[in-house]
Amino acid sequence: MVGRPQQRSRDTRAKILAAARTAFAEDGFETTSAEAVAQRAGVSKATVFAHFGDKTGLLIAAKIDGLDTILADMRARAEAVGRHTPGKALAGVFLPLLTLYREDPEFARLFLVQSTLKDGPWTRQFLEVCAELEEVATLACTRAADAGALPGHPDPSLAAQGLLAFFYHAIVGHSIGTLADAAAQESFFTALVERWASASA
Structure with missing residues (x-):
């Protein structure tokens, strides 16, 4: 039970990273917004920032x-x-x-x-x-x-x-x-x- 929140956090981070890699490859870093990555990953923009700080951290x-x-x-x-x-x-x-x-x-x-x-x-x-x-x-x-x-x-x-x-x-x-x-x-x-x-x- 104790490990489940940590596992969820890792799973969320992995989803965001997969979405970011796809978005950066398709649209480029400059034109990709944090909102677009969040939408692809099925999370909120706040969640993206909570895990990676800013778009540069995400890259x-x-x-x-x-x-x-x-x-x-x-x-x-x-x-x-x-x-x-x-x-x-x-x-x-x-x-x-x-x-x-x-x-x-x-x-x-x-x-x-x-x-x-x-x-x-x-x-x-x-x-x-x-x-x-x-x-x-x-x-x-x-x-x-x-x-x-x-x-x-x-x-x-x-x-x-x-x-x-x-x-x-x-x-x-x-x-x-x-x-x-x-x-x-x-x-x-x-x-x-x-x-x-x-x-x-």
């Missing part, structure tokens, strides 16, 4: 589960970075996340404007993911440095900031239309990282 919650899988993939790629073709390997670490942000520009925008997000449980989860991204970048640079592939960058954590700067640049380039498609974005990012890595050798 984060709708996407955050998939990030765990992507980050695990990135971490495995980072662990495998070695001496051979370090630039290509370092760029390859970030390609799964570039794909996600390219396919979901609103979620990419959240990544670029973290400082404007309101505090809340979903925001904190998202910021934890962003911090983990820095850890993955540092891990990748550490593996490359340990293999002797980045002699010009003795501090892996500092090198990781350079790598992340290229990543931000590739996200922005796609969002403003200068990197029009997947091939353009990925080749641009990879070329930047390869040139940076080869210059350090």
Whole structure:
């Protein structure tokens, strides 16, 4: 009996998230209202806000589960970075996340404007993911440095900031239309990282 209200709450949250994912996919984040999500889920707008705080929290919650899988993939790629073709390997670490942000520009925008997000449980989860991204970048640079592939960058954590700067640049380039498609974005990012890595050798 004690667990039933909690189970109902979980079921309601799952219904709202399913409705939000469908609405965002069909109509886009900007044009989807909290009322529309509530109507799809069969709940009140107040219930949506009670579970997710605001529409941004709802977007984060709708996407955050998939990030765990992507980050695990990135971490495995980072662990495998070695001496051979370090630039290509370092760029390859970030390609799964570039794909996600390219396919979901609103979620990419959240990544670029973290400082404007309101505090809340979903925001904190998202910021934890962003911090983990820095850890993955540092891990990748550490593996490359340990293999002797980045002699010009003795501090892996500092090198990781350079790598992340290229990543931000590739996200922005796609969002403003200068990197029009997947091939353009990925080749641009990879070329930047390869040139940076080869210059350090």
